[in-house]
Amino acid sequence: MAALNHEIAQERPFSSPEEEAFLNLLRTADCLDRAFQKTSREWGVTSTQYNVLRILRGSNPHGLTCSAIGNRMITAEPDITRLLKRLKALKLIRQQRDRHDGRVVWTQISEAGIELLRQMDPTIRGTPQKLLGHLSEHDLAELTRLLELARKPCVDAQNGVSCDGTPAPEFEGCEGTRRAEPRLSNLG
Secondary structure, eight states: OOHHHHHTTOOSOOSOHHHHHHHHHHHHHHHHHHHHHHHHHTTTOOHHHHHHHHHHHHTTTTOEEHHHHHHHOSSOOSOHHHHHHHHHHTTSEEEEEESSOTTOEEEEEOHHHHHHHHHHHHHHHHHHHHHHTTSOHHHHHHHHHHHHHHHTTOGGGTSOBOTTSSBOOOOTTOGGGOOSOOOEEEOO
């Protein structure tokens, strides 16, 4: 009996090797995500909130639009606007409207958000080693290669999600792809 069959108490064999691999991938992703969630919760943020803060730290001081944040996230978030509202309520981010296009909102990490990440960094940086350190360097390289190969046919990896959670149109010319210096006005 395969390990996954035993873990999920499934007596019948999988219908195909693809199904077994797919379910193993989902089970593994869930296991790793739960372990990371447990770690990030020590600081009162979810792994998704941490991911947004990390993205915004990388774009500091200019910040990013909602669409650009969504495009950079590790896992898709169906309602980025609500997620950003929660981070703003925690005073971990600040938001400002673009002076030339009031529809565009720029989000930057706050000093409190930067300080929180400074506190989290040592533990978070050690988490991959803790969770995957039992694999050899060769195994890790092969795992990475296979995961990248498995993601290749996923169209969603290239398509973003709009700020309200609906599938976004192509981002050609969208504010999320702009590289110009932001022109900001305070959102209060």
